[in-house]
Amino acid sequence: MPIRNVDLHCHISQQAPIPLEADFSCKAGEVLAVVGPSGGGKTTLLRMIAGLGSAQQGAIQSGDKTWFCHQKRINLSPQQRHIGYVPQHFGLFPHLTALENVISGLDHIAKHERKARALDWLERVNLHGLPARLPAQLSGGQRQRVALARALAREPAVLLLDEPFSAVDRETRERLYIELARLKSQLSIPVIMVTHDMNEALLLADKMILISQGKMLQQGKPFEVLYHPRNEIVARQMGLRNIFTAQVSGRDANANITWLKMGDQIIASDSAPDCEVGQTVRWVIPNQGIRFSAITSGRLCRSINKLDIMIDSMLVMGESVRIKACMAGSDEAFNMDVPTHLANKLNLQQGLATTIALKSEQVHILES
Known part of the structure; x- marks a missing residue:
């Protein structure tokens, strides 16, 4: 079992x-x-968290132990911080077996x-039967598991993952997602994962930080940030494409409603x-907040935001169809991803005039 159960605080x-400003906490088990x-x-x-670099100002604290404090001139080494670190390309020793690679992190x-x-952790990451293999004899996903086992076998205070799934194919990546989600339930340490893949963050993270050009743009639960981006920069970084301009036509603070006029639509x-x-103002809606449905089914009738659109283009992308549609009475265009089976069921096609509903809460x- 992990020997630590403390939160990490970083300022x-x-x-x-490299300009950098960061102020956040990561709880044990998060x-x-x-x-x-x-x-x-x-x-x-x-x-900087790992102790491989130092900030000009600030402090990093693990529980009641100070790892770095510029003011007090404290700067513990990576060994003293007792971290588990998985670099982007695994960082395995090519001349050591899987077992020996894990043992190499256990000099404490x-x-x-x-x-x-080491054998226990290779078993935990589903690599039983492969301890004698060299990294060159393992697949990318297996090498990633060895790197993870080596980091976790140290029973670290904090686990740091740098683009942990970027070097493996999609199928392997999805298996590793399940593996990390399973392991997460067993860990009582902060886990900090660097990624540029928004889907990874939405799938695996309890909390996320958006960072760009050294600045923290927003932090919070992933879906809270997705549905409530602070500004347009955050919205675009979250991959949101439906960002529009409108005029405020009315407000009801008691009911918590703002009415927006865009073209001929309210x-x-x-x-x-x-x-x-x-x-x-500028406003945004995620793809999940836009609904296509058959009018005859009555599913749209409960929405107060029903918009008439004309489909301009459709691009089939495997299991989904990317649709671009113009709103009646406006030059604004909606970009939507619709499951292919639903697009076929609704007989959506280029040139079709139809209706969408926007979820007002989104x-x-x-x-x-």
Whole structure:
């Protein structure tokens, strides 16, 4: 069982060589995803937590133990921090077997205990029967499991994962997702995962941080950030494509509703931010908030946001169809991903005039 059960607190700041500002906590048993584009500071942040780099200002604390504090001139080594670290390309020793690679991370325990500990963790990551194989004799997914076993066998205070699934194919990646989700329930340590893959963060993380150009843009539960991005920069980084301009035509603070006028349409949002009637705002809706359905079924009748559209284009992408459609009375276009089976069932096709419904609770007004 893990020997630690403490939270990690990080507050760091620097201007050079890579600008970085970060202030967050990660609880024991929680997976925190650090998400952002390449060059945004994600790996730099992970290396600072690991003790492989130092910030100009700030502090990093694991429970009541200070790992780094610029003011007090404390800066523990990676060994003193007792972290588990899985680099992007596994970092295995090519001349050592899977078992020997795991044992190589166990120099902090007695020699006679190392083999049993290593075999136990290879078993836990479903690599029983392969301890004698060299990394070159293992698949990408198996090498990733060895790297994970080596990190976890240390019973670390914190587990750090740097783009942990980027070097394996999609099928292997999805199996590893299940493996990490299973292991997460057994771990009572903070897990910090750097990724540029938003789906990975939505699938695996309890909390996420969006970081770009060294700045933290927003943090929170993944789906909260997806449905309530702070501003347009966050919305675009979350992969949201339906971002529009509208005028505030009315507000009801008591009912928590804002009415937006876009073209000839009035759209209701279940939020009432501090804005004035007549003000121009930007708003966003995730793909999940847009519904196609047959009018005859009556499914759209309960929505107060029913919009007439014309389908401009359809692109089949395996199990889904990417649809671009213009709204009646406006130049604005909606971009939607619809399951292929539903598109076929509704007989959606280019040039079709139809109706969509927008979930008012997912019509989100962005900060200006």
